[in-house]
Amino acid sequence: xxxxxxxxxxxxxxxxxxxxxxxxLILLVYACYSAxxxxxxxxxxxxxxxxxxxxxxxxxxxxxxxxxxxxLFTRESWIGIPADFWYxxxxxLVTPAVLVWLFRSRAVRYRAARxxxxxxxxxxxxxxTLLPTCPPRLLDASHGFVDTMAQYSSYGWWGGAASAPxxxxxxxxxxxxxxxLHVGWALWCGVMLWRYGGTRATKAAAVAYPLITTIxxxxxxxxxxxxxxxxxAVMGAGLLLAPLVMRTADRVKARFVRPVAPVPAASSTxxxxxxxxxSSSGSPATSPAAGSSIVSxxxxxxAGERIPRQRESRLGAGAEPGASxxxxxxxxxxxxx
Numbered sequence: 001x002x003x004x005x006x007x008x009x010x011x012x013x014x015x016x017x018x019x020x021x022x023x024x025l026i027l028l029v030y031a032c033y034s035a036x037x038x039x040x041x042x043x044x045x046x047x048x049x050x051x052x053x054x055x056x057x058x059x060x061x062x063x064x065x066x067x068x069x070x071x072l073f074t075r076e077s078w079i080g081i082p083a084d085f086w087y088x089x090x091x092x093l094v095t096p097a098v099l100v101w102l103f104r105s106r107a108v109r110y111r112a113a114r115x116x117x118x119x120x121x122x123x124x125x126x127x128x129t130l131l132p133t134c135p136p137r138l139l140d141a142s143h144g145f146v147d148t149m150a151q152y153s154s155y156g157w158w159g160g161a162a163s164a165p166x167x168x169x170x171x172x173x174x175x176x177x178x179x180x181l182h183v184g185w186a187l188w189c190g191v192m193l194w195r196y197g198g199t200r201a202t203k204a205a206a207v208a209y210p211l212i213t214t215i216x217x218x219x220x221x222x223x224x225x226x227x228x229x230x231x232x233a234v235m236g237a238g239l240l241l242a243p244l245v246m247r248t249a250d251r252v253k254a255r256f257v258r259p260v261a262p263v264p265a266a267s268s269t270x271x272x273x274x275x276x277x278x279s280s281s282g283s284p285a286t287s288p289a290a291g292s293s294i295v296s297x298x299x300x301x302x303a304g305e306r307i308p309r310q311r312e313s314r315l316g317a318g319a320e321p322g323a324s325x326x327x328x329x330x331x332x333x334x335x336x337x
Contacts, residue, residue, distance in 0.1 A: 044134075047132040047133055047134040048139070050131055051133050051135065051136070051177070054178070055136070058225055063226070065218055066145070066218045066221065069218045069219035070145055070148070073219040073220060074151065077152065080219075083148065084220060086212070087149070087182065091182050091186065091213075102196070112242060113188075113192055115245050115246050116238050120181075120184055120188070124181045127179050128176040131178050133177040133178040135175075135221065135223060135224075136222070136224060137150075137221035138174060138175075149222070177224070178224075178227050179227055179230030179233070179234045180217055180222075180227040180230065180231035182216075183217060183228040183231035183232060184231035184234050184235045186213035186214075187231070189206075189209055189210070192206075193205055193209070194207070
């Protein structure tokens with residue numbers, strides 16, 4: 001028989017996420033990430049050594065894509081200037097926009113996607129702390145890189161020190177190049193657009209956005225190719241850890257937050273469903289419905305149905321006054337109980 005829930009014991013629906021709780025949470029995580037980047041500033045000489053090690057490793061594997069791209073961006077201003085705007089602004093705009101889109105139209109998937117993004121961001125912060133890395137643009141000029149952000153700073157709001165607004169270069173960690181979260185966040189946005197976008201334009205944007213971002217971070221000399229690879233790896237680690245993070249959060253919430261009591265089911269008249277109670281004499285109360293179904297041996301029949309070969313040895317509890325046992329012969333209607 002199909003399982004049916006007892007009235008009044010239905011499981012309470014999962015609480016719906018609200019924007020006024022989500023927004024402070026996201027801002028808190030981003031504030032912790034930004035503060036962590038500033039606190040993770042390592043020794044400059046160590047950061048330069050790490051950058052040169054990455055550069056030598058890429059040259060040995062013929063993965064040094066930064067030099068030709070940087071020369072192109074430096075020579076062609078019509079490429080370099082939009083690329084600087086792309087690097088300095090889009091990760092602040094596209095990532096929140098995709099989060100809001102998921103929250104409004106894909107609420108069922110939003111929590112997992114948000115947890116994936118936040119977990120990966122915190123893993124990236126660990127990378128900044130353990131491996132401070134000097135980006136190509138801050139290496140000595142003898143290594144052949146040009147800082148396009150400084151070259152085209154008169155066209156944008158950023159200064160020559162970093163992609164931050166002018167005068168605020170000291171408020172960012174310029175040696176947090178490994179991994180590249182510009183690439184990581186762009187990859188997250190691309191996955192979300194590809195999975196949940198329904199149009200060809202959305203699918204195209206899902207592929208183009210992370211690909212162009214990877215080219216931009218190398219062409220502007222802000223990241224090495226291996227920084228981009230590490231950004232993708234961080235997102236992969238965050239994807240694997242996100243279910244564990246959500247289960248842990250659920251356990252913590254269940255421990256410290258009192259569950260909501262289930263709401264009793266209402267009857268057809270709008271009043272709460274009546275539950276079996278004991279009568280004043282101690283016996284269970286009978287149903288108030290006069291034409292209720294007859295129950296015999298676990299089988300339910302409709303009122304007035306004729307059950308062959310059924311005999312009653314004594315007066316039933318619901319029989320009419322004056323009815324005698326002999327009246328319940330073969331073929332007689334079963335007495336109502």
